[in-house]
Amino acid sequence: MASSTASEWDLHTAITPAGDGLFDATLDPGWVVGGGVNGGYVLGVVGRTIAETLPTKPHPLSVSASYLSASRPGPAQVSTRVLREGGTVATVAAELGQEGTTRISVLATYADLREMPTDVSTTAVEPALPPLEECVPGSMAPAETRRIAPVMDRFDLRFDPACIGWAMGKPSGNGHIQAWLKMADGHPLDAVGLLMVCDALPPVTFDLGRPGWAPTLALTVHVRAVPEPGWLKVSHRTRNVAGGLFEEDCEVWDPAGRLVAQSRQLAMQPRP
Amino acid sequence: MASSTASEWDLHTAITPAGDGLFDATLDPGWVVGGGVNGGYVLGVVGRTIAETLPTKPHPLSVSASYLSASRPGPAQVSTRVLREGGTVATVAAELGQEGTTRISVLATYADLREMPTDVSTTAVEPALPPLEECVPGSMAPAETRRIAPVMDRFDLRFDPACIGWAMGKPSGNGHIQAWLKMADGHPLDAVGLLMVCDALPPVTFDLGRPGWAPTLALTVHVRAVPEPGWLKVSHRTRNVAGGLFEEDCEVWDPAGRLVAQSRQLAMQPRP
Numbered sequence: 414m415a416s417s418t419a420s421e422w423d424l425h426t427a428i429t430p431a432g433d434g435l436f437d438a439t440l441d442p443g444w445v446v447g448g449g450v451n452g453g454y455v456l457g458v459v460g461r462t463i464a465e466t467l468p469t470k471p472h473p474l475s476v477s478a479s480y481l482s483a484s485r486p487g488p489a490q491v492s493t494r495v496l497r498e499g500g501t502v503a504t505v506a507a508e509l510g511q512e513g514t515t516r517i518s519v520l521a522t523y524a525d526l527r528e529m530p531t532d533v534s535t536t537a538v539e540p541a542l543p544p545l546e547e548c549v550p551g552s553m554a555p556a557e558t559r560r561i562a563p564v565m566d567r568f569d570l571r572f573d574p575a576c577i578g579w580a581m582g583k584p585s586g587n588g589h590i591q592a593w594l595k596m597a598d599g600h601p602l603d604a605v606g607l608l609m610v611c612d613a614l615p616p617v618t619f620d621l622g623r624p625g626w627a628p629t630l631a632l633t634v635h636v637r638a639v640p641e642p643g644w645l646k647v648s649h650r651t652r653n654v655a656g657g658l659f660e661e662d663c664e665v666w667d668p669a670g671r672l673v674a675q676s677r678q679l680a681m682q683p684r685p
Numbered sequence: 686m687a688s689s690t691a692s693e694w695d696l697h698t699a700i701t702p703a704g705d706g707l708f709d710a711t712l713d714p715g716w717v718v719g720g721g722v723n724g725g726y727v728l729g730v731v732g733r734t735i736a737e738t739l740p741t742k743p744h745p746l747s748v749s750a751s752y753l754s755a756s757r758p759g760p761a762q763v764s765t766r767v768l769r770e771g772g773t774v775a776t777v778a779a780e781l782g783q784e785g786t787t788r789i790s791v792l793a794t795y796a797d798l799r800e801m802p803t804d805v806s807t808t809a810v811e812p813a814l815p816p817l818e819e820c821v822p823g824s825m826a827p828a829e830t831r832r833i834a835p836v837m838d839r840f841d842l843r844f845d846p847a848c849i850g851w852a853m854g855k856p857s858g859n860g861h862i863q864a865w866l867k868m869a870d871g872h873p874l875d876a877v878g879l880l881m882v883c884d885a886l887p888p889v890t891f892d893l894g895r896p897g898w899a900p901t902l903a904l905t906v907h908v909r910a911v912p913e914p915g916w917l918k919v920s921h922r923t924r925n926v927a928g929g930l931f932e933e934d935c936e937v938w939d940p941a942g943r944l945v946a947q948s949r950q951l952a953m954q955p956r957p
Binding site for chain 2: 474475477478479481482496497502504506515518519520521522526529530531532533534535536537587588621630631633635637638651652653654655656657658660671672675677679682
């Protein structure tokens with residue numbers, strides 16, 4: 414039975430060994446968005462499974478996922494295969510499937526971030542976000558939106574007012590959305606949780622005046638440090654909308670002012 | 686026998702079916718850099734193999750590779766496994782091995798770029814590069830450098846003088862290298878060739894005053910259009926040097942002024 418101090422994230426990503434490198438998981442309906450389950454959450458379940466199979470290398474450095482079919486709430490099976498383990502990093506291939514159909518296929522490099530050198534010379538600039546009380550809470554979204562996207566109830570999101578015009582029918586056209594993010598239950602996230610954070614915000618195409626579902630084809634996340642507890646800053650941008658596809662770059666900064674995760678995904682543009 | 690009009694790139698990435706989804710390749714010694722073979726070239730060999738197994742989807746949209754061990758010149762085996770094919774995209778897992786040891790593992794999404802919508806609304810800005818004749822040819826590199834990096838003879842590279850201070854012992858510290866690129870034999874590159882171009886320049890850490898080999902852990906390339914023939918603009922940047930690792934973002938622009946490829950790799954910092 415779960416401890417009363419377990420976080421929602423830990424409960425929703427819990428897995429059970431099923432033998433032969435297989436694990437059973439249950440995709441929680443709380444992560445539904447539109448016709449499927451949030452892709453970052455599904456990646457988090459796989460990321461958790463890999464972490465638990467690598468006791469001395471619990472942290473993802475680089476995780477790449479191909480999304481093959483839309484995940485549904487309910488039972489899922491995760492398989493992992495260690496391609497190489499030795500030295501400071503391990504490389505693992507993994508898949509999550511439901512009823513015999515692969516949902517996502519993953520290639521991952523894991524290590525122990527606490528044993529990495531402590532040097533930092535980041536030239537990236539921390540996103541400028543107004544104070545929390547000046548930002549727009551995700552809870553202000555219309556009831557209809559929240560009904561088709563219960564995933565929004567997993568987070569406390571506070572959007573930068575400069576990037577939320579799309580919610581009022583006035584997208585900026587800049588291809589930029591940024592927000593403060595905390596889990597709704599107040600629990601801090603670990604390194605694996607960052608895999609999910611990189612896909613937590615609405616598609617950046619909303620800010621281009623293209624609302625609608627933007628199915629992810631491929632997503633790569635680099636995790637560079639274990640985040641400090643507290644509010645995270647999450648920034649999504651797109652710079653290349655072409656050929657029916659767009660790339661979405663995400664940065665996650667922790668309360669210590671560190672760039673803890675960088676991701677890039679390739680997604681299909683919402684249909685007009 | 687190869688036609689006299691075959692490009693060096695086609696010859697060096699040629700594969701032979703060996704049955705059961707396996708292909709034989711030969712890694713050409715002309716791509717050696719230091720103790721191994723250029724990672725972009727190895728990815729190109731795998732990318733070519735995937736393209737040849739997908740007759741109606743010849744173009745990579747997104748390719749992610751994990752680098753497990755250093756490749757050597759000589760025979761190699763490539764295996765491919767179609768994870769999903771249907772609709773406009775196919776997803777494939779592939780591996781390249783030598784003497785029973787996996788060198789790289791790959792997850793890829795392919796399509797036919799000629800059948801994608803033609804809309805473009807890129808906000809990315811084309812790199813400003815001085816005219817060719819004002820740039821610094823790669824052929825000016827010291828003989829010793831060229832001896833340990835014969836890969837340099839594969840390209841005609843013309844470096845932006847503003848980003849080549851490191852070659853004279855005066856790195857800018859900006860983490861930025863950009864150059865014009867053409868194949869040395871003058872042949873144009875196809876979409877698969879862009880997988881290689883994203884790893885063709887010296888490590889961007891040279892511009893941070895950290896010379897030396899920077900082993901790639903993981904590399905993801907998005908190809909967004911088939912490049913027009915002619916000089917390509919290639920730009921490498923890093924924004925997050927931390928934990929003994931750095932990310933390297935590459936953009937490739939074609940002569941038509943289109944952002945044809947974007948990549949990001951996670952690499953180990955050169956040892957001081």
